[in-house]
Amino acid sequence: MSRIVMKFGGTSVADLDRIRNVARRVKREVDAGHEVAVVVSAMAGTTNQLVAWCQQLSPMHDAREYDSVVATGELVTAGLMAIALQDIGVDARSWQGWQIPLRTDGAHGKARIDGIDGALLIARMQMGQIPVVAGFQGIGPDNRVTTLGRGGSDTSAVAIAAAIKADRCDIYTDVDGIYTTDPRIVPRARKLPRIAYEEMLELASVGAKVLQTRSVELAMKERVRVQVLSSFADADGGDLPGSLVVDEDEIVEKEIVAGIAYSRDEAKVTVKRVPDRPGIAAHIFGPLSEAGINVDMIVQNISDDATTDMTFTLSRTDLARAQAVLEAQKAEIGFTTLISDSAVAKISVVGVGMRSHAGVAATMFKTLADKAINIQVISTSEIKVSVLIASDYTELAVRALHTAYGLDA
Ligand code: ADP
Ligand code: ASP
Ligand code: MG
Numbered sequence: 001m002s003r004i005v006m007k008f009g010g011t012s013v014a015d016l017d018r019i020r021n022v023a024r025r026v027k028r029e030v031d032a033g034h035e036v037a038v039v040v041s042a043m044a045g046t047t048n049q050l051v052a053w054c055q056q057l058s059p060m061h062d063a064r065e066y067d068s069v070v071a072t073g074e075l076v077t078a079g080l081m082a083i084a085l086q087d088i089g090v091d092a093r094s095w096q097g098w099q100i101p102l103r104t105d106g107a108h109g110k111a112r113i114d115g116i117d118g119a120l121l122i123a124r125m126q127m128g129q130i131p132v133v134a135g136f137q138g139i140g141p142d143n144r145v146t147t148l149g150r151g152g153s154d155t156s157a158v159a160i161a162a163a164i165k166a167d168r169c170d171i172y173t174d175v176d177g178i179y180t181t182d183p184r185i186v187p188r189a190r191k192l193p194r195i196a197y198e199e200m201l202e203l204a205s206v207g208a209k210v211l212q213t214r215s216v217e218l219a220m221k222e223r224v225r226v227q228v229l230s231s232f233a234d235a236d237g238g239d240l241p242g243s244l245v246v247d248e249d250e251i252v253e254k255e256i257v258a259g260i261a262y263s264r265d266e267a268k269v270t271v272k273r274v275p276d277r278p279g280i281a282a283h284i285f286g287p288l289s290e291a292g293i294n295v296d297m298i299v300q301n302i303s304d305d306a307t308t309d310m311t312f313t314l315s316r317t318d319l320a321r322a323q324a325v326l327e328a329q330k331a332e333i334g335f336t337t338l339i340s341d342s343a344v345a346k347i348s349v350v351g352v353g354m355r356s357h358a359g360v361a362a363t364m365f366k367t368l369a370d371k372a373i374n375i376q377v378i379s380t381s382e383i384k385v386s387v388l389i390a391s392d393y394t395e396l397a398v399r400a401l402h403t404a405y406g407l408d409a
Helices: 016-031 046-057 063-070 072-087 119-126 153-163 197-205 213-222 280-290 316-328 360-370 391-404
Strands: 003-008 035-040 092-095 102-104 113-116 130-134 137-139 145-147 168-173 194-196 226-230 243-246 259-275 295-300 307-315 338-350 377-381 384-390
Touching (some): 003 016, 016 035, 035 072, 046 063, 046 072, 063 072, 072 130, 197 213, 259 391, 295 377, 338 391, 360 384, 384 391
Parallel strands (some): 003 168, 102 137
Antiparallel strands (some): 102 113, 137 145, 295 307, 338 384
């Protein structure tokens, strides 16, 4: 007997038939003698709609009210899932974040989990009742509902798995595993039976949406075994094997590049002709950081007339705010103009093999050059190379790189 967390994403609970299908899948695990806790997302499209409503009323809305709105999607699916389970004879009840409680910090809209008391859930599971937990939500120090950032149900699932000391956390989604890149844009992507925590962490952080970055971070820290698999494949038989996120040394055949990710959620800002003197970076990036805006890639050029251009990238959703912050500081920073571009995408190649193999970046640059794709900004880390390009070339770049690194199936 094992104790498992089964998490179902939006497309897996998109309508009542799919909810019934998922309930049968849960029952199968229960009938096999396992202790199961379920974590659910909102029905596909629901969270987008809720976010859009907040935006339409007011782009600068109160994040606490945003949370009280967007957290409702998961409440619906948790209740419906409990009903579907009861309907096929499985004892189940829904749990909202605050009822567990799943405590978070006060960063509304992108809260971090502080702690979960698993005792209540464990007691119910031992009595044979299935907890169905509403993902993506918690309760902050102000006693108000918080949400964990888009895709946050993955993090709820891993955190619950750690709190109840589960043997495994199964993330059911609309693809049957973790691939070398997004299988929706590269049909020749290959499924990875295993991927190292560190590689998955980098891939998620540069745009591979299959797992939320924080869920991987937490799994790595709490030693939770995470498996990604499809909720559609083989509904009534045995599960098809998915992908496991594991320690590096559990992977026998290591590739130099494990995967490629892209993100279209980027924007580029150039601050023109700032004085080239000590403290200028602090003048520009200090106020942005105080406004809670994360800056990603940065380039500064040297010029011979004592001024320079500073270019950086940030999340597209923060662009308007960043422009407002910088315009307000224009006199202090001393720039002439601010240029922004949201038609950009970041393409990244990731692999632990880069630590010991040279030439990964060179291959990337040559491949993009052969396709006449211009590189606007470059950044690297120990196991990753990222470039910023025009977003129109996203698919072309990812496919060409996938072939260049020998990843095609
Ligand atoms: P869910 O609603 O189940 O959480 P998501 O849409 O958040 O599902 O994540 C699954 C999606 O992630 C897939 O449909 C796929 O398009 C995308 N994806 C991006 N990169 C990868 C990858 N490397 N492997 C698998 N899926 C990926
Ligand atoms: N429903 C939330 C979202 O769409 C959380 C999740 O699906 O993980 O972002
Ligand atoms: Mg997701």
